[in-house]
Amino acid sequence: MKGRFGMKIKWDTDPKQDRFDPRDGPKTMKAVVTAGNGGYDKLQYRVVSLPTLEPGEVLLQVLAAGVNNTEINTRIGWYSSSVTTGTEEAATAEEEQATAKADGGWNETTPFPFIQGTDCCGRIVAVASDGDKSTIGSRVLVRACMRQFGFESMDNIWMGSDFDGAFAQFVKVPAGEVFAVDCDWSDAELGTIPCAYGTAENMVHRGKVSQGEHVLVPGASGGVGSAVVQLVKRRGATVTAIAAKAKMEQVLSIGADRVIDRDEDIFASLGENSVDVVIDNVAGPAFGGLLKVLKRGGRYASSGAIGSPLVTFDMRTFYLKDLTLTGCTAWDESVFPNLISYIERGELRPLVAKILPLERIADAQLEFIEKKHVGNFVLIPPPLDG
Ligand SMILES: NC(=O)c1ccc[n+]([C@@H]2O[C@H](COP(=O)([O-])OP(=O)(O)OC[C@H]3O[C@@H](n4cnc5c(N)ncnc54)[C@H](OP(=O)(O)O)[C@@H]3O)[C@@H](O)[C@H]2O)c1
Numbered sequence: 001m002k003g004r005f006g007m008k009i010k011w012d013t014d015p016k017q018d019r020f021d022p023r024d025g026p027k028t029m030k031a032v033v034t035a036g037n038g039g040y041d042k043l044q045y046r047v048v049s050l051p052t053l054e055p056g057e058v059l060l061q062v063l064a065a066g067v068n069n070t071e072i073n074t075r076i077g078w079y080s081s082s083v084t085t086g087t088e089e090a091a092t093a094e095e096e097q098a099t100a101k102a103d104g105g106w107n108e109t110t111p112f113p114f115i116q117g118t119d120c121c122g123r124i125v126a127v128a129s130d131g132d133k134s135t136i137g138s139r140v141l142v143r144a145c146m147r148q149f150g151f152e153s154m155d156n157i158w159m160g161s162d163f164d165g166a167f168a169q170f171v172k173v174p175a176g177e178v179f180a181v182d183c184d185w186s187d188a189e190l191g192t193i194p195c196a197y198g199t200a201e202n203m204v205h206r207g208k209v210s211q212g213e214h215v216l217v218p219g220a221s222g223g224v225g226s227a228v229v230q231l232v233k234r235r236g237a238t239v240t241a242i243a244a245k246a247k248m249e250q251v252l253s254i255g256a257d258r259v260i261d262r263d264e265d266i267f268a269s270l271g272e273n274s275v276d277v278v279i280d281n282v283a284g285p286a287f288g289g290l291l292k293v294l295k296r297g298g299r300y301a302s303s304g305a306i307g308s309p310l311v312t313f314d315m316r317t318f319y320l321k322d323l324t325l326t327g328c329t330a331w332d333e334s335v336f337p338n339l340i341s342y343i344e345r346g347e348l349r350p351l352v353a354k355i356l357p358l359e360r361i362a363d364a365q366l367e368f369i370e371k372k373h374v375g376n377f378v379l380i381p382p383p384l385d386g
């Protein structure tokens with residue numbers, strides 16, 4: 001089969017000699033198995049065995065699974081210190097030369113072959129023998145970032161990066177990590193939420209954004225950035241967003257008070273000491289200017305570096321202005337439950353840029369890294385009888 005971009009997508013029904021081998025059991029499902037570091041040919045659409053529940057787990061039928069940079073980053077091994085460029089450049093280069101990287105995962109070595117997919121909107125279809133059967137049938141979101149040793153420890157693991165995720169018809173997860181959500185949003189709309197909005201709310205929370213403050217948001221057209229804009233506005237702060245010229249109108253419509261073209265000189269546009277908080281997942285060459293526009297005592301929070309992970313950092317700007325720089329990956333305890341309540345109270349809106357069937361994952365990722373869109377891409381697994 002060939003997708004829109006002419007990528008060959010593997011439709012592979014042959015049994016494999018790996019833990020997904022369908023001969024291991026009578027129950028099967030369709031899934032995208034990522035075979036290892038490399039290009040799109042590593043995404044294998046296969047018939048695999050259904051997950052078996054351990055105590056404390058629930059089985060979800062995946063209704064919708066969002067697309068995130070982390071799945072591309074993990075496949076190409078972008079988290080390796082040997083990679084010094086942004087995601088798009090690295091992903092394109094990796095198509096030409098796939099190299100296995102032992103340190104290419106965000107955390108431990110990536111457990112290839114495995115099923116990626118960080119975002120899951122699903123329905124509980126089974127619980128382990130010790131589980132609560134009354135939850136069967138609930139539509140839920142999965143808290144993708146899991147603090148396996150409790151919230152006192154910063155250790156965390158992610159669905160779809162450290163263990164099998166949602167690019168499948170079914171996924172199993174710890175019962176304590178699923179949150180029922182009562183709203184009229186579609187499955188695809190809910191599928192945009194966990195990774196982007198959870199990460200965004202964690203930064204807004206850690207950055208201590210409060211009413212009346214001025215917050216600068218680079219990458220505001222992206223999944224995380226557009227969520228940050230909404231989450232900052234719901235706290236009563238003012239947003240100056242940074243976006244590509246073609247997306248500026250759309251970013252204004254999300255709620256930003258002002259949008260600056262990303263090609264403009266941010267320092268010249270805003271001036272020194274004009275911003276209370278910067279929430280930045282772009283980094284790259286603009287980084288130095290982002291610190292200069294912060295007021296004395298200002299805060300900078302980041303969960304990503306899509307522009308480039310290596311930046312020029314003037315220590316004098318940092319210490320002479322009493323800045324606080326906060327790295328954010330492990331979600332704090334209040335973050336995900338709060339997010340669910342904002343959705344249920346109608347305080348957020350989803351931004352679905354495109355919906356594609358799961359088997360077109362390579363097309364989705366190719367178009368996603370072109371960055372012509374605003375918001376999030378979502379994949380829908382095939383119907384159970386399909
Ligand atoms: N640590 C974590 O737990 C965590 C969780 C989620 C995401 N992340 C990371 O956060 C970053 C943003 O995620 P996202 O989901 O918001 O990504 P996204 O949807 O792809 O959006 C990123 C935005 O950044 C802007 N941008 C500016 N310079 C860019 C460049 N050189 N290359 C690509 N985009 C550029 C683009 O907007 P314009 O075209 O309008 O400039 C783009 O819309 C990624 O690196 C991701 O891996 C980390």
